[in-house]
Amino acid sequence: MNNVIEARGLTKRYKRTVAVDNIDLEIPSGRIVGLIGPNGAGKTSALKAILGLATYEGELSVLGKNPSRDRAELMEDVCFIADVAVLPRWIRVWQLIELTEKIHPRFSREKCLQYLDSTKITLDHRVKQLSKGMVVQLHLAIVMAIDVKLLVLDEPTLGLDILFRKQFYTNLLNDYFDEERTIIITTHQVEEIEHILSDLIFIQDGRIALDCSMEEVQDSYVELIVTPDNAAAARELQPLYERELFGRHIFLYQSADREQLKNLGELHTPSVADLFVATMNGGAA
Amino acid sequence: MNRLIALLKREFWENKGAFRTTPLVIGGIYIVLALMFIITFNHFDNEFQSLKELARWVSQTDATLRGEIIYVANLALLPTLFNTVLSFVVFFYLLGSLYDDRKDRSILFWKSLPASDTLTLGSKLLSAMLVAPVIFWAIYVLTYIVIMAIFSAVVLTLGENPWTLFLGIGNPFKAWGMLLLSYLAQAIWTLPLYGWLMLVSSFAPRIPLLFAILPPVVIAILQIWIEFLQTFTLKKNLFGVIGEWFANSPFITFSVTDNEPALTLGIPLTDTFSHEVTVANMLDRLFSTQMLISLAVTAVFLGTALWLRRRATES
Numbered sequence: 311m312n313n314v315i316e317a318r319g320l321t322k323r324y325k326r327t328v329a330v331d332n333i334d335l336e337i338p339s340g341r342i343v344g345l346i347g348p349n350g351a352g353k354t355s356a357l358k359a360i361l362g363l364a365t366y367e368g369e370l371s372v373l374g375k376n377p378s379r380d381r382a383e384l385m386e387d388v389c390f391i392a393d394v395a396v397l398p399r400w401i402r403v404w405q406l407i408e409l410t411e412k413i414h415p416r417f418s419r420e421k422c423l424q425y426l427d428s429t430k431i432t433l434d435h436r437v438k439q440l441s442k443g444m445v446v447q448l449h450l451a452i453v454m455a456i457d458v459k460l461l462v463l464d465e466p467t468l469g470l471d472i473l474f475r476k477q478f479y480t481n482l483l484n485d486y487f488d489e490e491r492t493i494i495i496t497t498h499q500v501e502e503i504e505h506i507l508s509d510l511i512f513i514q515d516g517r518i519a520l521d522c523s524m525e526e527v528q529d530s531y532v533e534l535i536v537t538p539d540n541a542a543a544a545r546e547l548q549p550l551y552e553r554e555l556f557g558r559h560i561f562l563y564q565s566a567d568r569e570q571l572k573n574l575g576e577l578h579t580p581s582v583a584d585l586f587v588a589t590m591n592g593g594a595a
Numbered sequence: 596m597n598r599l600i601a602l603l604k605r606e607f608w609e610n611k612g613a614f615r616t617t618p619l620v621i622g623g624i625y626i627v628l629a630l631m632f633i634i635t636f637n638h639f640d641n642e643f644q645s646l647k648e649l650a651r652w653v654s655q656t657d658a659t660l661r662g663e664i665i666y667v668a669n670l671a672l673l674p675t676l677f678n679t680v681l682s683f684v685v686f687f688y689l690l691g692s693l694y695d696d697r698k699d700r701s702i703l704f705w706k707s708l709p710a711s712d713t714l715t716l717g718s719k720l721l722s723a724m725l726v727a728p729v730i731f732w733a734i735y736v737l738t739y740i741v742i743m744a745i746f747s748a749v750v751l752t753l754g755e756n757p758w759t760l761f762l763g764i765g766n767p768f769k770a771w772g773m774l775l776l777s778y779l780a781q782a783i784w785t786l787p788l789y790g791w792l793m794l795v796s797s798f799a800p801r802i803p804l805l806f807a808i809l810p811p812v813v814i815a816i817l818q819i820w821i822e823f824l825q826t827f828t829l830k831k832n833l834f835g836v837i838g839e840w841f842a843n844s845p846f847i848t849f850s851v852t853d854n855e856p857a858l859t860l861g862i863p864l865t866d867t868f869s870h871e872v873t874v875a876n877m878l879d880r881l882f883s884t885q886m887l888i889s890l891a892v893t894a895v896f897l898g899t900a901l902w903l904r905r906r907a908t909e910s
Contacts, residue, residue, distance in 0.1 A: 363908045364906065364908065365906060381711070381905075382712070392707070396700045396701055397701060398609070398696065400609055402608075405605075405608050408604075413601050413709060449704075
């Protein structure tokens with residue numbers, strides 16, 4: 311089985327609201343997937359279902375296991391960082407390492423210590439003595455020392471400064487990721503992960519608004535920048551979305567004829583952030 | 596097994612203050628009191644002029660009686676503070692056991708480890724039933740030994756023989772064994788309470804103490820009220836049931852009834868069980884119908900707690 315995650319009709323209801331609404335999803339291995347959506351779109355609910363932290367309706371298989379029934383077993387092959395600062399505050403670094411080593415069969419103490427060497431964290435520190443950024447470094451050191459097939463990062467860099475954020479993703483990409491592994495990331499700072507993603511999933515109101523690879527994004531979406539004179543002509547060609555910047559009009563097209571567009575103005579590959587805004591406001595895919 | 600040991604360690608590390616520091620402090624207080632007794636003895640206004648006279652007087656009392664007094668003191672009097680504090684420690688430990696990590700959201704980390712919720716719950720219950728009592732017991736025994744060593748040294752300098760005076764009599768090993776057995780028997784007897792506390796801990800959105808105490812109080816008051824409305828008499832209600840159950844718990848007490856000092860197992864309110872302090876009587880309680888009902892109640896509480904824990908993420 312090549313798919314790390316397979317979902318059919320995945321639904322998560324809370325008392326009144328439907329957080330995840332009948333989603334079908336297939337994530338193959340060796341991908342870095344950005345799960346992107348506005349607040350309350352159902353990202354965290356979907357991830358909780360995938361991690362066996364919440365009940366759900368529909369079919370869901372993660373690495374061939376049923377997450378709600380076999381969470382403990384699943385966690386031998388899955389790791390997650392759910393938000394910053396979820397490490398227990400009372401614990402000392404050496405205790406955390408010892409516990410993880412005893413509980414996790416795929417944890418390598420050497421690797422973990424090696425990552426920690428490059429930080430200011432010592433084994434005798436308590437988590438509550440560490441700064442927010444250091445807690446994330448510690449958590450990442452633990453997670454990167456665990457040899458798992460799926461890593462889920464839910465807002466892993468929330469509230470950190472840009473230096474930490476850059477370092478975080480650099481470490482992840484250089485020292486951790488390979489073809490055997492799959493990483494799912496949710497974040498609001500789309501620009502920062504754009505260049506490392508291989509796949510993109512937009513989620514809106516509990517539904518998937520877009521699910522494609524980054525190559526597909528480059529192939530099928532194009533952004534056209536025109537002067538006001540050409541705006542009307544560009545509007546004729548059924549853009550997904552239009553916005554104005556410094557007096558120029560920017561149009562986003564899906565599967566458009568590039569030759570035709572070229573005559574009207576400059577062509578660009580849209581950024582994920584622009585594509586996201588367009589999708590959320592207009593409805594692509 | 597390795598995982599269970601790791602989880603037990605985690606509970607110990609997290610609760611080091613309650614599980615280890617607290618009994619050490621109590622032991623320290625005992626030792627300081629013993630030293631103060633020795634140092635200030637000569638300043639007390641009493642019938643003995645000096646420790647030497649006291650030691651001589653003690654040596655002339657009946658050895659059998661002295662042995663019995665030492666045994667009772669070792670088994671029931673000296674451990675009192677340890678017993679009381681232990682029950683508070685266990686109570687609040689269990690009340691926070693499935694609540695604290697939901698509150699500080701570290702449950703999201705614990706759940707990212709491949710340890711099942713059943714194992715986690717088990718490690719917490721085992722910490723309350725076994726780890727905490729055994730640590731308290733060991734530190735009590737250690738305290739007793741230190742105090743006896745101090746007394747022996749003092750008595751030796753006074754020219755008396757500590758062995759015949761108190762060391763060789765009173766069978767300390769039997770007292771310690773009975774005390775430990777009583778701790779463990781109590782832990783089993785008290786299972787419904789432990790189950791209830793863990794259940795509350797797993798669902799309380801905040802202030803678990805309130806959720807632990809309020810429902811039984813409300814139920815008991817309703818019972819008393821309805822009962823009274825119907826019959827204008829007061830019969831057994833939840834308070835009564837809990838009170839009787841608690842009184843029958845196999846803990847060792849020293850009490851004076853009808854001017855007769857006595858060692859009793861539990862509080863002799865009813866004669867459902869014999870209150871003589873013997874291992875057989877402890878076992879009698881643990882293999883009784885009451886215990887069977889208690890286990891059924893515990894299973895419901897713990898089962899619900901586990902069900903909630905499996906669904907819990909953060910509060």
